Amino acid sequence: MISTDSISVGEVVAEAEFRLTRDSLVRYAGASGDFNPIHYRDDVAQSVGLPGVLAHGMLTMGIAVQPVIDWVGDPAKIVDYQVRFTRPVPVDAAEGATVNVVAKVGTIDIEAGIARIDLTVTFGGETVLGKAQVRVSLD
Amino acid sequence: MVPVNSELQGRVFPPTEPYLVGREKIREFSRAVFATNPINTDVAAARAAGYADVVAPPTFAVVIQELTLHQLLSEPDAGIDFSRVVHGEQRFTSTRPIVAGDELTATLTVASAKSLGGHSMVTAESSIVDAAGAHVVTAISTLVVRGDA
Numbered sequence: 001m002i003s004t005d006s007i008s009v010g011e012v013v014a015e016a017e018f019r020l021t022r023d024s025l026v027r028y029a030g031a032s033g034d035f036n037p038i039h040y041r042d043d044v045a046q047s048v049g050l051p052g053v054l055a056h057g058m059l060t061m062g063i064a065v066q067p068v069i070d071w072v073g074d075p076a077k078i079v080d081y082q083v084r085f086t087r088p089v090p091v092d093a094a095e096g097a098t099v100n101v102v103a104k105v106g107t108i109d110i111e112a113g114i115a116r117i118d119l120t121v122t123f124g125g126e127t128v129l130g131k132a133q134v135r136v137s138l139d
Numbered sequence: 140m141v142p143v144n145s146e147l148q149g150r151v152f153p154p155t156e157p158y159l160v161g162r163e164k165i166r167e168f169s170r171a172v173f174a175t176n177p178i179n180t181d182v183a184a185a186r187a188a189g190y191a192d193v194v195a196p197p198t199f200a201v202v203i204q205e206l207t208l209h210q211l212l213s214e215p216d217a218g219i220d221f222s223r224v225v226h227g228e229q230r231f232t233s234t235r236p237i238v239a240g241d242e243l244t245a246t247l248t249v250a251s252a253k254s255l256g257g258h259s260m261v262t263a264e265s266s267i268v269d270a271a272g273a274h275v276v277t278a279i280s281t282l283v284v285r286g287d288a
Contacts, residue, residue, distance in 0.1 A: 018173055031164075031171035033205055048222070057226045062172030062198040069176050069196075074188060075236060076178070078197040082230035082279075131228075 002072060004110045004138050013117065014067035014103040020055050020089070021096040028059040042093070055089040055097065060128060064101050064121045068134050071103065079114065080135035083121075087128045099123050106133065113139035143259035143284055144218045147252040152214075154246045155206040157270070162239040164202075165195045172196050185238075192239035200231050200267060204278040207247035207265040219261065219284055227260065228281035234274045242270040250279070257286030 007013065025039045034056055037044040042052045061083050069075045091097045099121060106118035119132035162182070169179035177184035178194045185193045212221050237243070250262040265278045 024171075028171040031168040032202060034201075058198060058201050058229065059172065061229060062196060065197055066173055066175065069174070073176070074178055075174070075176055075194050075196055076188075076190065078233070078236075080230070080232045081197050082228070084228045085226050 002138055004108050004113060004115060007105050007108065007115060007138075009105050009108060011105045012102060013105060014071040014101070016067040016070075016101045018063045018099045018101070019096050020059070020063075020091050020099060022053065022091060022093055024096075025053065025055060025059065025091060028056055028062075032056065032058060034058065050088070051090050053091055053093070055091050055099075057083075057085040057088075060085075060089055060099060060121065061132075063099065064119050064129060064132060065134055067101050068103050068117050068119070068136065072136050072138075077137045078134055079137050081133070083119075083132040084130035085128075086130040087123070087126055089123045089128055097123055099128070103134070113137060143252055143254065143261055144216055145252050145254070147214075147217055147249045147261065150214075150249045152207060152210045152247040154244045155203070155210070157242045157244050158203050158206065160195065160237055160239055160241040160243060162193055165193045165199065165237075165239050168199050168202070169193075169196055172198065190236070190238050195237040195239075197231055197233070197236075198229075199237055200233075200265075200276045200278045201229070203243050203245050203267050204265045204280060207245045208263060208280065208282075211247060211249070211261070211263055219259075219282070223285045225283045225285060226280065227283040228279075230279040231276055232279070233276040235276075237275060241275065243267050243275060244270075245278075259284040259286070 106116040
């Protein structure tokens with residue numbers, strides 16, 4: 001079992017690669033209830049100045065925490081999770097989009113039994129989420 | 140462009156109608172965010188881990204938050220043009236995870252509303268409680284309302 005003294009600051013605890021397709025976006029729209037057409041219609045996305053259909057920011061946020069859950073073993077251990085949406089993720093109709101996640105230990109609060117895990121989330125080599133921090137209970 | 144009404148700051152909206160969290164909804168949402176942990180989808184695994192039913196992924200609270208943001212965006216004097224809204228930041232602070240069978244009610248408070256160089260930023264805090272009134276999670280969303288380009 002993972003505890004605050006079995007990890008160290010700066011350690012990479014999880015890494016993952018996710019391939020998003022237009023199918024992923026439709027599935028997320030239905031599951032979340034976010035039916036903004038910029039997430040499934042190129043014509044609407046382009047009419048508001050976007051290159052094309054984008055992934056929901058909340059989908060990127062939702063997938064980016066999954067490697068941390070796999071590492072800690074229980075989704076209920078995530079006590080706090082925050083992100084800034086700094087760059088959109090365009091999802092090409094044929095190619096999709098590949099999002100990479102690296103999760104690293106940021107701080108450890110031994111008294112509270114909480115570790116802050118910092119996520120680096122990239123698409124095409126560029127960061128798409130800023131200040132992406134997950135607080136994990138390790139009690 | 141009509142600026143976002145700065146008097147929104149501090150406004151508290153009425154609690155939303157109770158939202159009953161369904162097991163299949165959690166499974167559907169879990170698949171949509173590529174969750175692979177069996178506690179999200181398998182009742183036996185969830186019970187073995189000590190939960191009454193399947194546990195929602197951390198970002199599931201967005202489904203409940205959507206109900207409060209709808210209240211905010213349809214407030215007649217808010218001045219928030221939905222077509223110009225960009226999601227700037229999101230945070231979830233949990234007391235306990237959301238579990239299938241929960242009946243959740245959300246109350247939105249506008250934590251801040253300010254204009255910065257043509258853009259406006261509204262931070263909405265939705266406090267989500269269970270049927271007993273106990274805190275489950277607070278969803279904090281910062282919306283950026285773009286000014287004229």
